[in-house]
Amino acid sequence: MCAPIMATKIPDAPKIGMVSLGCPKNLVDSERILTKLRSDGYQMSADYAGADVVLVNTCGFLDSAKEESLEAIGEAMAENGRVIVTGCMGDEADVIRAKFPQVLAVTGAHQYEQVVNAVHDASPPIPNAFVDLVPEGGLKLTPRHYSYLKISEGCNHRCSFCIIPSIRGDLVSRRIDAVLREAEKLVAAGTKELLVISQDTSAYGVDTRHEARNWKGREVRAHMTDMARELGQLRTADGIAPWVRLHYVYPYPHVDHVIPLMAEGLLTPYLDIPFQHAAPSVLKAMKRPANEAKVLDRIRKWRSICPDIAIRSSFVVGFPGETEADFQYLLDWLEEAQLDRVGAFRFEPVEGAAANALPGAVPEEVKEERYQRIMEKTAAISAAKLQAKVGRILPVIIDEVGEPDEEDGSIGATARSQADAPEIDGNVFLRDVGEGRKAGDMFDVLIEDADDHDLYGVPA
Template sequence: MNHKVGMISLGCPKNLVDGEMMLAKLRQAGFQIVTDVDEADAIIVNTCGFIEDAKKEAIDNILEMAQLKQEGTIRAVVVTGCLAERYREEVKKEIPEVDAVIGIGKNADIAQVVTDALAGTQTEAFPPKDRLCMNGERVLATPPFWAYLRIADGCDNRCSYCAIPMIRGRFRSRPMEEILEEAKTLVKNGAKELILIAQDTTRYGEDLYGELRLPLLLRELCKIDGLSWLRLLYCYPDRITDELLSVMAQEEKVLPYLDLPLQHADSAILRAMNRTGDRRSLTKLIQHIREMVPDVTLRTTLIVGFPGEGGKEFATLAQFIKDVRFDHLGCFTYSPEEGTPAAAMGSQVPEDVKQRRQEIIMEEQSRIVERRLKSKKGKTMPVLVEGFDAYAECWYGRTAADAPDIDGKVFFHVKAPVSPGDLLPVTVTGYLDYDLVGEEAEDGPRKS
């Protein structure tokens, strides 16, 4: 079989891992994987369907591929991922040029689905979500020196604004043995950094073992020779335990980096979101984390304009941001999602008010970030080299305080040749927007 297939993968890292596993299935079946759409016989659009902007991006990409099919550039269009799982019949009905729409439980059969699509046979299939395979070969879409490591899928948190439980199903942890085996393979193939992902990484193990086992998993991962960095994303605040923080403080490979999607700080809004806590308890949690994990980097995401958020509730959130001073912060306007409890709530906030509140939060965060970047001048820190910027005529990479694609970078000059994936010490000399600028330290050790 010499058919060529390409993929457009949208949305979060969890969806990207699904895409990487589907590409491996296709390669095993004899397909040639291509990155140029014009070279492909079939294109898979691996969609996100989480919020309105993501749905629009997915639909725009599907329509673009449908147009290429009509023009004869490609022969088949297959839609996978969260939008396909969530909207099922609507995708094919609204965009008839699509040849196949499959839910996440059908991902393992992607080679047959694409084969059928190229032969003119259409597929619409939505097996149970728990049939999603989380173990197997992947064709990495990330550079070889870092990779995502999925430890669970689905979610049981049931936040009132979120469609993820409807789309991905119940929370399901992977057996620890599977995760460790995959991690060893990734490191053997060149990964220096592994980034742990799930809808809620802190819940890992609860369903399989009857207890939270993220701390134990981290300790076992740290035993892998050749691994330099372990990073945690998507940590639920209710399950940040002292055991987890102790592991972060004690294990050199576990980066002092926590991604805590808090969403809000006002008690009434958090209750309406079906989340716990308030400004006082969340501030106390942040203080406790900083006490237990020195130099920790904290990232969060927020939602403004949730139903019932008036001036008082927003002021609570804004003051919380000023007081706590997160290192990294993303702020989204509330998007009512069909089928979620929040979409049916009264007191919906006008769109222009949401937008203004988002701007206020991000303006404050930009001031916080500027102060943080200024404080780093003169400091020397390890940097994972990612590549060379021909325009800036220097190398760039990331520190332990920066996750790929969502945080900042470091642009720096070197004393001798380097390669992507190297770890080397860089002394910060300044900053530009959200990025640091520096020079390789004179006498610091390199690690290839």
């Protein structure tokens, strides 16, 4: 008789839990950390109970974000007890350790090597050739059909309300060939929508003097327009052009050159521009370019080139020194600009920001009243612009497919148009999508109705 075959017992790998807070840039950092840990043999845990170590990737942009980060650390400590803190608030290790002296380690923003080493120290990896595999494109915390593509770290601006440069440093751009290689891998792995992010996408490559690299036999500069043109050449395995969406775009003059790429279909006709305000005196206090009149002219020109372009922005109300006249100026500017998507925030002091020392603090009740007025104004603009899309046929991408209706079996889905970035803009709610549809499917729909922020339709 043959000797019995002894099965190889694969050792249990340490498991890592992750809580990721803050902006998409933090989410990309979390994905990179988890990808490295997965390549080192770690498994991922979906809950506190199953994790050997919990990572909390913090946000420290606003005081309210810091409070949320501290609450998340406290919850992880209470539920698990073995916690490593990283991210933007990692620069305030003394604050974290004063409140949670038992945390295992604290590292700063984008300190990938340090946080991975901290995990190794807390729960050493168990090397195993059978399980040390990472999926193509790395691990993702977003759905498979869309991915964030971070092109740089840091920022050269010194806006008076912002502490990002003190946390993440000055602009450091990635090599253009590295960016394009990552984008190509993401699309090959199933990404249908690339969301380009950074602190200042328009400034990409300024720090490297727009250094050129060889890419597929040609020289390509580290420059926003070159990058956008190359991303527009990508195709999925089915030969479909993925959507390429630009976020955090400052309105520098060269932004004008990406609008024709949108008109040609190489880029998604969408720009996320952080205007923050319109009144010249407030922009000056914020230490931002005060050229709001010229911007209105450029927006009109962009729309003449690409009529379907959607422009989203965010604005701060109640900034120190903002008068009623300044706020009314902003409302009038918005009426003329007719931005498609707008987010507003009440000014909030951030420890370390120069704006905290400015005179003319706006009372909280005035901030709230102005916030309500700007949201009412922008909701009315949005409603009118969306109503104008009723009856049109628009391309969408599905984010989620619902269950069949118990009575008639019809299936609905939540999708987005090209004017909608995931999790921050509106949705297109679909009826009767039929069987077989799945997240990531792209097709045309007939728009049947609209409200203040969302569209409703049916497959065309």
